[in-house]
Amino acid sequence: MTESGEWLIYRGAGEPHDGIDRLPPAPPWRDFDGGPLVAPGPEADSSTPRRLGAFQHMAELHRPSAEELEIVNAALYLRRPLLVTGSPGTGKSTLAHAVAHELRLGRVLRWPVVSRTTLTDGLYRYDAIARLQDVQIAAHTAGAGDARRRGAADDIGSYIRLGPLGTALLPTARPRVLLIDELDKSDIDLPNDLLNVLEEGEYAIPELERLADRAGEVEVLTDDGAKVTVRDGRVRCRAFPFVVLTSNGERDFPAALLRRCIHLELGQPDHQRLATVVRAHLGDEAARAGDDLIARFLDRSRSETLAADQLLNAIYLTHQAAPPTRDRLADLLIQRLDRPR
Template sequence: MSESSEWLIYRGAGEPHDGVDRLPDPPPWRDFTSRDAAGSGDGSEDRRLGAHRHLAELHRPGAEELEMINAALYLRRPLLVTGSPGAGKSTLAHSVAYELGLGNVLRWSIVSRSELQDGLYHYDAIARLQDVQIAAQADNGPGSGTPGAVDGIGGYIRLGPLGTALLPSDKPRVLLIDELDKSDIDLPNDLLNVLEEGEFAIPELERVADRLPDRTAEVLTADGVKVPVRDGRVRCRAFPFVVLTSNGERDFPAPLMRRCIHLELGRPDHNRLATFVRAHLGDEAARAGDDLVTRFLERSRSELLATDQLLNAIYLTDAAATPSRDRLADLLIQRLDRPR
């Protein structure tokens, strides 16, 4: 095997081998082994903030950025963060949660089909109907305490990320509503009332509240734990720290903008990118990849690039030790706005 291909694990030769055992550890932001066995953590802190954040603070906000974040905290308003891909919009939510000890970040990733209901809760009516039918066949009538009975209805309801963030608590949860600009035209307007009032109803529970023990049902949260909901309504006590992110691909309605604190993130400079690399890969990798940081910044003046592309290039060219370093880096850092 030639020197230039020694780093290849898959060789395309059509012959089975055990080369996968030579794979190095995964990049820290793609390492899912940090999820603990008890399920109380999801490993997102290391993946988002960096496994080496003790060496370098990943998120170094400027004065304006600090002021807008704190304004959102003081005013209990959502923070709308816009900027180019990889500017650190999503990381901001994790940074605030980590520094203020607010627990795991609840994340709602928006797609074109996302609806308000997806963020609030899901009711599995089909599963409940099936359980009622099974119970009836076993001569277990309504009210017998079976899963299909009224007092078991909470077992078929799971709160979404937004619904979980609005549960009453002494400290606010951090909710990341990621890439809102990917939504259909209605979702930003649909969010207005919930974000303004800090509460929502679950009609399936409201209708049977008077038949529930203490008018309360236990439902599952987005965190996977059961919590009581009384009278079919979820009302926050501490308004969550809500971060709405957008790549700037569309304008939002004025009523939503009026209810948000708006923060525009500029492109990161060399120091911030180097800190970003150091937090995820450590000092040695940051020094070895400094030339790639410089080239990345030069190209980003005229091309749309994302900082996770830079991380991928520095990690792989270091881990693979391939002689075709520059060529491989260019393959990994391809402009995102090029014609397809």
């Protein structure tokens, strides 16, 4: 039995460390054996500094409570997706970047969801039209038999690219971080379609399965832009990814999805947390100068729906403006999101 606090892998301190290597084996019902292992993903790209702030060395953006820390670590230990709900601007998407940054898990794979999004969009894309066009072009420059042979199997991987979900489920030694953003914007079927993939940690690519007897190994592109080998048309994870599903609470999800997730509700940030957000993005001077705007923002938040990025916009712009222009600009930029149209 570990001491209180020692079991935490993600500590929310903002300092990168290799604590993920201390993560104990998965529960038997969440143990996956995909392989052979593929190379780890790339280092964090520019999206993480944008999310965490240019001054993150001065103050971490996400200051999690004890309950938040326990829930995030429960998802890590149990290899379960983390469903994060809350109002816009409470830091739901940022949490995925904070975990990836602290645990050195590389680039966050982001899958933004809209009403037309399907499961296949997240898994992979197959450009059949481009492949057909290339075969037709080859037919004019070579014999028809040569073109048919060329188009049959050996080049199909050039027309397949794994999506964010498909890349996250590749067999890696360390988990990837996958952000499925705004799941509540999806078609009614997508949450149910996700169930089997998130439960089994694997998926099939039918276009490659059909060719498995002739091309058992096919190189395809990942969402990172790297090439990996898919064997027999199936992908199965080794380390289950850290999956963050975000929702603004605009719809209810099926019970079957909820029971497969760990749920975290993010409340409205307090003054200290908002000041930390401002400090991380704009620096200590801007945070001090904008303290009155933070207080006004919090006061209005009690009766209006506002988002933290509105506050950042206002402080950034008004930092250079003098009263009374400053106050007027702030009111123009921080407008309630739930006002009647």
